[in-house]
Each structure stands twice: as C-alpha cells, then as structure tokens.
Amino acid sequence: MRSTIIPAVTVAICSPAIAAAQAPDARLKAIYDAEWAFRAREFAEIADAAPGEPSADDHLPSVTPAAWHRRLATWRDMLARVDAIPVASLGDEDRMNHAVFRTYLWEQVNNIEWRTYEAPFNSDSFFWAGLSPRRGYARAIDYRRYLGRMRDVPRYFDEQIANMGSGLKRGYSVPAPSLVGRDRTIEPFAAPGTANPFYAAFAAMPATIPAAEQAALRAEAERVIAGQVAPAYARLLSFMRTEYLPKTRRTIDAASLPDGRRFYQDRIREHTTLDLTPDQIHEIGLREVARIDADMQATMKETGFKGTFPAFLTFLRTDPRFYAKTPKELLSLSAYVVKKMDGKLKDNFGLLPRYRFTILPVPDEIAPIYTSGRGGLDSCLMNTYDLAQRPLYNIPALTLHECSPGHSFQAAVALEAPARPRFRQETYFSGYGEGWGLYTEYLGKELGIYEGPYEEFGRQTFEMWRAARLVVDTGIHAKGWSRQQAIDYFAAHTALAPLDIANEVDRYISWPGQALAYKLGELTIRRMRAKAERELGPRFDIRRFHDAVLGMGSVPLSTFEDEMNRFIAREKAAPAG
Template identity: 55%
Template sequence: MPVSRTSLFLTLSLVGAGAAPSPLLAQSAGVTTTLPAPAADGPADTKLRALYEAEWKWRQEQFGSSGRGGHARGSRLPAVDARTQATRLAYWNDVLKQLDAIPRDQLSAEEQINADVFRAVVSGYATDIRYKNYEAPFNADTFFWTGLTPREGFETAAQYRDYIARMRDVPRYFDEQITNMRAGLKRGFTVPKVATIGRDKTAEPYSVADDTNPFWAPFAQMPNAIPAAEQAQLQQEGRAALNDLVVPAYAKLLRFLRTEYIPNARTETAANKLPDGDAYYQAMIEKFTTLTLTPEQIHAIGLKEVARIRAEMEATKTKAGFTGSMAEFMTFLRTDPQFYAKTPKELLANAAYTAKKADYQLKHVIGFLPRYRHGIVPVPPALAPIYTGGRGGLEACQMNTYNLPVRPLYTLPSLVVHECTPGHSFQAALALEAPARPEFRKQAGFSGYGEGWALYMEWLGTKTGIYETPYEDFGRLTYEMWRAARLVVDTGLHHYGWPRQKALDYFRENVALSEHEITTEIDRYIAWPGQALAYKLGEIQIRRQRAEAEAKLGVKFDQRIFHDVILQIGPVPLPTLERAVDAYIAAGGRNLNPWPRSVVAEQTASAP
C-alpha cells in the first residue's frame, strides 16, 4: 500500500546528511516492520498467479518475446496503432480491477511482492496509454527507430528468418508510429522541439543501402553451424529486405521528421502545459518514482539536498587546496587538460581500473556474488553524440568516448561504480541467478530501485577506496549534486514553468559537468517528464534505511547482508523495498530469504 504524500515527504526531508528519522516518523509513513502472510499458499495466491500468468501470456502475444539485451524476437514488430492501444488499455484496466479484488493480506510473502510489482507494472502501462504517450514515441536519447537491431548475430537459421520477417515489417511499424505522431501534433502533444533538433541524425545510418547499415550487422557474423549455402540464401533475403523495405522506410521517416514533425513540434517545454498537464505530470511522477509525492514536495526535497551537498563540495574544494570561488573551481575542473583523456583508450583504461578496484572490494560489500562478468566498451558511434556519459548492461558497460574534452576523468570513478560494478551491470548479472520467479517480474524495472541502488553505490565508494583524490571525491559530489539538482530542475521545468535557460543556468551554477553534458541532460528532462526524479529519491531511501539498520542493529549490522536483502528482492517499487528492509531489521539483521549458494555465513569472520 503506498504511503501518504505528506508523511513520506516529512521522512525524506528530515534525512539530511544520513540521520535516521525517528520511530514516530517511520510509523507515520505507514511502514510496517513485518511482512504478514499465511504460512502456506492459499486461494488468494492461486488467483493472483492465474491473473499475472494470463496477463504475461497476453502481453507476449501483443509485444513479442525479448531475448538477451531486450531485442525483439518473433516474426512481427508490435502493433502501435491507436485502436490497438485502446484495446490494451481496456484489458489492463480489467486486470487492475481483478487485482483489487484479491486481498493482499491473504497472500504469501513472496506473492505479496509479486502483487506489488505486478500492480506497478500494469498501472504504468495503463497510465502511458491513458495519457497517449504513444503519440510522442521517442525522447532526447531513446528512439523507436534505433532499437530494432541486435549487437551480435543470431544462433540459428530460424532466428535469422524471424529477423528478416521483422525487417519486412518495418514499413508498417513506422507508418503506425508516424500516424500516432501526427495525432500528437494535432492536439499539441509532441516531444518539445528543443529535444528533437539533431535527433533525426540517429536514423541516418539506417537509411543507407550498404554493409554499414546496422541492420546488416547480424548477416556479417553468421555462425558456422548454419551451412554456407543456407547462409548465402539468408543473406540474399536479408539484402532484399534491407534495400527494398527497410531503407525506404527510414527515408520516409526522416522526411517526416525533418519536414513535418520537428518544424511543428511544440516550443513550450512544461509538461503541465500539455493537455490535462497537471494530472499528466503527477501521473508520470507516480509511475517513475512509485511514490505519491507532489511536485512541490519533491522540489523542496531537492532544494534541501542541493544545499547539503553544496556544503560538502565547499569542504572538498578546500581539501584540494583551491583558494578561489566555487565558480572558479568549476571552471578550473571544466577546462584544465589534466582532467581529460587524450585518447578513447585512455578513458576506457581508467574506467577498467576503477571497475577492478570495485571488484577487489566486493567480498567486503556483498555476500552473494554472481558468476557472470561484463566487459567495458565504447558507446556505438551512431549514438555517442547525443548519448549519456555511460550506461550499464549485462553484456557490457558502455563508456562514451565521443568528444573527449567534455568527458572529465574526475567524474569517471562515480560513473563506473554506478553503471558497471557494483551498479547496473552487476545488478543485471545477479538477476541471471535469481530463484524462479514469474516472468513478468524478471522483466520489470523500477528507476527508484535500480537507479537508487546505483547512486547509493557511488556514495559507498567513499567507504571502499574508490576515490583517490579530492578531485575524484568532488566528481562524486558533482554526480550526487547532479541527481539532487534534477529534483529541482524537473519540477521547475514541468510544474513551475521554468524556461530551458533557467534550468541550464541552475545546473551551471551547481553541477561541475561539461557544457555538453549539461545541455544533453536538460534536454533529456524536458523530453521525459518525471523520469529523472526516481534516482535521488531511491538513494535517499536506501541511505536512510542503512542508517536505521546501523542504529538499531549495532554490532549485528553486516553491510553484506543488508546489501543482499536489497539486491535479492530484485526490482520492486520503493514502498515494497521499504517493507523488506524493515523486516530484515526486525529480524535482528538476518536475511529472511537468502538465495542458495550465499557466502555471507562463510565470510562473516572476514567482515571489515
């Protein structure tokens, strides 16, 4: 059950520099210290399983299954037309009605978690369709036209045939997207113009009829298990689909973007200026954060966090021996050559060094370690100019080596522990070894949980030797300030009507990122209302609950068990995570649901 807006706002606001809220505040936020549930599965569990299994099967029929990396499988791309969207909304509304009829207190502990995740996921899908987000189907750095090709080839001939069938389906898929975007243009619901400019260039590599087209990449690395004659036949069919259907579809999309959509996209940046804008922005806040805070409450939390971090930055500047003003120090950090890599390999090498430092500390930080390991690779050239500084993933953690003079090395340690290990890539590896769970839950993701953990890992680096110089520690604070400033800027833009320039100026004043990074980030917030809010709110919750655990458990507190409790529950809404950690504290610091092969007990004697 979600906590009240007012009580959680008070709890978050009083966190300060990590102090735990009083027991009275924790109780007023509606937090329970146990997960009450019957001892054995009952009728409620049976009903819930039937509901989410049926919905998952239906969802796969609607969207197709996904392979590793999230790329589509099957012989058809999903339908995205308005009629299909309306059908989906009606279905999900009915699912939510059925879910409401299942008493939560009659569910087993694991099914309570499943119910929480299922409700949040289905509610998010329904919310997106209710507000017709499909009429603005891309944002500043995520595009429906760039996610259709895998990074690697396929394993079987059948998979190649499905891929060729999807290639042949691209014209239909793009036509439906264009129709939706035209409907959005008509009612003033578009991606803001400032966040569309230059984004059309990301489609250009797909519009050429040669081997450099990303659609051709899987055909250039076909497995030997497929006979040579069959490989040749598949390549011939793939070439025909590429030249006759895919390339013309991208050319048509580019014409639409350049002559119709971008010129007529809305110039107003505030989400609350959209149709039903106030309700829309609140709905996006709740979808992304899984909390019911208002824009005003989040803005206040952000201002408080910015002030706290600013004081820490001043202290770190002094530690670095810099005697000038904060503005002068930020200028120094942005412009001095010592802080920037000379070659892509130098940046990647620095990232790899930090990742290995993090690996070295894992035995002291986390009890259950996954077997899978990731690589570190550059962001693909087609995406790099408008991409973030880095992004984690199961196969590889990507670091952006484009335009090196805007990629400061002093922020790289924070970026690596956030995106790679023990952040997102580590989370993805751990998910491979999760116990049997419903498929819908394996595919679920929540920014407050995932990004909150990654931000918490940045802070934990202060305890594990990640930051070797005051400059690197200032880089960490820069990243923390970045996420705190998001709370102010996102609500400023979309609720208080800040112009883009005010948002840019606020970031320049408070965050020591390069001008390129600041512009890229602000445009992302403009195009994706509410998405950036969950990061800091999730981190605040995890740090608060750690402080509570340390205070209540004393010498019984073991950070490895605390971290296992968070990681092993998997992506969940923040109120669900809150209940799970409170149950761990109430149990005296024991992990109530340890995974098999956990090494926590074996390593207790070597705790730091």
C-alpha cells in the first residue's frame, strides 16, 4: 500500500557544512523555523498571523499527488536532519521541541507514504465541511480572503475527487458500512442563496465594516455561492452517489487492506504515540472494562434500582426524566457545568488562561452523524440533534472533557504558554490531548461536579465507553469483529444511546487507531499523578502538577512521562514550603 515517491526539490535550510558548525539548538531551530514557513505556504495560511487571529489565506491548499510528493521530499529531508542532532546536548525546552517536531515529521511522512490522502475523510470528519466558519469575521480583509477560498472550492474538490478515484482503483477507501447517510451532509451546501451555510458568516457583519462595504461583500458572496460553491458541492454529491459509495470497499477492518496489519500498527503509533501491539491494547481494554463494570454495578445499587444491569440500561435509555425537552435545556446544563467548574479552577490550576470559548450547538448540516460534542479554542460544540438520544446524565462528563478544564481550556493554556515556537502551540497529539480530556472527567468526581448517582453513572459510562474502545477498535481492525459485534459490545457495557453507539462504531471503522488514544493517555496521566503523590507525599501540590501537565503543551506520551519524572525530581529538590 505504500507508494514509490520520486523526491522533489526540498526547502533549503543551510548547507551541511554550515549546519555542522552550528550548535545543536540552533540547528534544530533553523529546521523547525523553515518547516513552519513551508507549512504555511503549503496549506494556504498567513504565516505571521497573530495567535487567535484568522490565519487562512485567500485560497485552499493543493492536494494533488504532486503537491503531496513535494511535501514528502521536504519532510523526509527535515526528518533526517533532525535525527542527526544529538538530543543529549539539548536543554530541557529544546529536548521537548525535538521530540514534538520529530514525531510531527514522522506522522506527515508516514501518512503520505501510505497515501492516506486518497481517503480524505471519515464517518464524521469531512474535507467538504469546516470550510465555512462557525462565526463571522471582525475585518473586511478576512471576508475577502474567505471569498477567495470560496472561489477556490471547485478546484479543491476536483483534486480531492481525483485522489478518491485513485484510492478506489487500488482498493483503498473509507469502508462503505461507515458511510451510510454521510452524503446528505453535502446537500445544504449544494443550494444557492442565503440558506447556504457559506453565507452565514455574512449575515451578521460587525458595525466596524461600513454598510456599503457590507452590502458589496454580501452581494459578492451570493454570486460566488451560486457560481462556484453550490455547483462544486453538487458535482461532489453526484460523484459520491454515483461513483464513490457504490464502489467503496465492503470490508471494515484495516487488516484487510494491502499490508494492512502494518498500516494499523502505524495508525496505533500515530494516534497513541506508544509502541503497543493490538493484542496488548486489547488486553488492557478487557481489564479496564471489568474494573469499570464493577463500579457501574455499585452505582446502580446506589440509585435504588432493583432490576438487572441490562434492565437498568433500558430504564436510563427510555425514562423521559433523563432527556431535555429543548436544545436550550441541554446547552444550559452544559453552561452550568462550565460555571460550576469555574469556581474550582483557582484551587486546582495555577495558570488560568484569559482566552474564552463559547458553547454552540453542532451545526445542523452535520449533527445527525456527528459525535456528542467536540471542544476547541474558540468554541465547544454540543450535539442537540434528536434529544431523545442525548441523556442529560452524560452532559456533565462530556462538558468537562470537551470544554473546561478539557479541550477548550487546554487549547487556551497552550496558546498562552511561555514563548515557544509556533509549531508547539498548534501541534496536537491525541494520546496527550484526549488523555487529558478523559482525565478531567475523573477530576470532576474528585471536585464534586457530579450531582447524584445518575450523573456519576454518566461519568462511568463515558469511562467505560473509552475502555471499550480499546477492545472494539482492536477487535475490528485486528481480530475480525463485525460492525454488529462492536455495536452489541457497546450496548451491553454502556448506557450510550443507540444513535451514539452506531455513530461511534462507524467512526472507529473509518478512523483506525484514533479511538485508542483516550484511555491509554488517561492511564498514563493518572499513573504519573499517582507516582507524584507517592513520592512527594505532603509536598504534592495539585495545582503545580496540573500546570506541569498542561504547561508542556501537547507532546508524545513517552516525552510526557520523561518530563513528569523531571517535574517530580525538581519538586523533591525544591526547598520545603
């Protein structure tokens, strides 16, 4: 499944003779500075945009095979240069820079070698979604850049379609069982007029943009939507329905792909940043499922329920008391949990970021097949589609994970961390990031966020969900499990709603290895916390521990363990008090 790539011209960093004369930290900086500028050019971003400001340029990136081969040659060259730097001679910060940057380069090289760009989406993340912003812009120049990207949609889609066709020819595609109904997410974008999601950013423009300029921008947006955007989406929709979906593979496991077992092992390494085998991960999952199952049984008894565990799950899935009647009710509970956590932050974190996020519903066009929630720097999304499938007892744990002190809080801390190379602020490793998100759900229990046994059961069922992923993901991709077998496993062990279970299983089918990051990352963080508490005793300070975890930014889990061991050593050596 790997391709033979002809090297292209690489980015010039410095000659070998000059590089050899530089100090190791200077050599490293020269490489990652050059890569950041290269990345900005390749992916159509404004390289000098200030953190938090719109950075996309007035066009979309090229995704042709030639463009990917050019990137591959550059990243291979950089990886070789980075590997030639003696890590032992670097200081603490540059040692982390080296680990983060090298892992990033390996991921880029590995994905292009496997030609994963020939399947450029999965069951809930699409290249055709996210091109229109969730909110408008503050400046006219950013609207003009946005209009430029809108005009570029036809070219961008044509390149993606060509790549997908190449993938089909060699048997590499998103599995068909995970794509049922996903074509409908394209439909809203294929309509001209102001109802098209691309127009939403123009509906409420800031007063700082003169009225006449606003009117001109809106008129131009309607023309571009009608002339370029909607026709491009219509062609994509036709391709999906007449070509891609009928021909995409019917198998669901990574192992059935050419050289699939090695492909899956690389996906495990990418998403977890650990060198564990599928069998090892499967066994970890089985142990965790058994442990959490005992906790859930105990919590069920606390509620006073007298029936069996399956009957309790049926009760939770069907009793109206556990479900919101309106989207606002669900969003309000999420906002309440955030404010309740706000009152706990100062006692558990030394660094409190200034950057603020908002809570928004998942956009209508993707909500039916989207996950329950997803958090980021600017906003935390909560899915309000089909409220009968969104139990309120899950919302506290979901909010802690996605919003605060989970992903939105985590992203703000990374943004405001001590001065670091830009790539450190914007690199994300799932093992670290998702591990932190799941850890914050556990932290909520310690801090009294969960009210009553039902919300605690919601936390436990979310933890079970992540533990079951270890079993299900490896079951599907390495042990021959069917889609229904995976669904049945989740239904037997968690209180997740049927729609959530189906969507999640489809996500694991189409995104091998990603689901493994959460539990393996959380286990690593909790193991290092237990070690710090044990070795520091009364000198252990939860605020300093959390600041150390978040302060390093997103790093590979092996680097995380090394840095936390150094944190423990520094705390031991520090004067008492």
